[in-house]
Amino acid sequence: MPLRTPLYDWHLSHGARMVEFSGWDMPVQYTTIVEEHTAVRTGAGLFDISHMGRLSFAGPDSLDLIQHVYTNNAATMKDFQARYGLICNENGGVRDDVLVYRWPYGWAMVVNASNRTKIVAWLAEQKGTRNLQVTDQTEQTCMVAVQGPRAIALCQGLTAFDPAQLAYYHAAPTQYKGKGCVLSRTGYTGEDGVEIMVSAAQAVELCDELLARGVKPCGLGARDTLRLEAAMPLYGHELTEDIDPLQAGLGWAVKLDKGDFIGREALLRRQQDKTRPVRVGLELEGKRIAREGAAVVREGRPIGKVTSGTFAPTLQKALAMAYVDPAQAAVGTTCSVDVRGKAEAAHVVALPFYRRPKT
């Protein structure tokens, strides 16, 4: 029986088509994926992201445990900062990609819905004799993302803390209608915006107010096309237990010199293997979509596999991310993708596909 977020009935009453995703009933679209995607690129869209895991860390050894499992350096974070990083297994493969938050009174971590149980268990397994408590707050809270060039303006006055004052990749504990709320200037769309966490009891009220302010409800369909245009990895596709962050192009989130962490030694070894496949962007010449698993071919030989693909609504092109032989990964390399038996011409392009305009 899939879990339901505090917004389940709200989604249905707003015409959402629901789908099961990582054990949760989630909206995939309310109108069309293209309309919702476009709303985020031109105005502001609202996403229910309550399914994502929200873990809080309390106790003097919290930083120590985080540093032990996390590839980035949490010790250099300032209070109220958010930082992206990976949690790896002993072989350097990715267990999850996460956001870590530093508070004056503790730490928090936002994890993928698909990995929540796994990461909670991993943290418990790695805790040892450290003095801290990890609490899974997912089911008591609601989290939504408001994303787009108009997102900040449309959220002003919603909470006590003005989102326009919030620096990128920073968060603020504040109030929504007198109750505790966290604002985070982060997102998964390539646009400006915030992610807002409130208690489950305030979920519907918050979303009703956002809609009244002109934010458009958007589902997982648009969430996928948006993140793909922005070349953001999706766990289970570009990141798995068999793929390391370096080959994924996420070396910037790995600080091999910060001290030891799980997977560090394996990553040092893997780094030496220059033959392992690397993540690239592909642009197809036609309109047919290259989907996950499609073979990438060059001069009659397979050189890699697609991990995600779609027809990008903003860029109006069929785009894909794939892992290919590094010798064939240079921008401009021509290749073809096997789409249901037909070879579709493609070439390697630089990532990200889309960058939001500088304002």
Add this chain to the structure above:
Amino acid sequence: MDPKKLRYSKTHEWASLEGDICTVGLTQFAVDQLTDIIYIDMPDVGDPTVAGDSFGEIESVKAVSDLYAPVSGEILEVNEKLVNDPTIISKDPYGKGWLIKIKLDKGATLDHLLTLEQYEKQIASEEH
């Protein structure tokens, strides 16, 4: 095309017969399910069709779906306009969005297809 005068397949195609020529399209229900239509893969004029077999593919952002021939015969005409602009299908599924015209095999009829009433019953049970 008047939806009341058409016949329907279980796979959401509509069929309209004039003499021995059957025009085929997708129903409003199918179009509503697909939403963002990106691409359509059409057969060639002269290709044979077999009732119940796939004659092409339609691709939306989320998925690829087969298009099924409601009757057996030979492709007489293909709506080429859809190749450049597949969104015509969603805008006018019973009119400008027609897909193909099939010349029926001798003796073939539309009798095995659903009436509007039967089709509406089917989609009502599909939606929950």
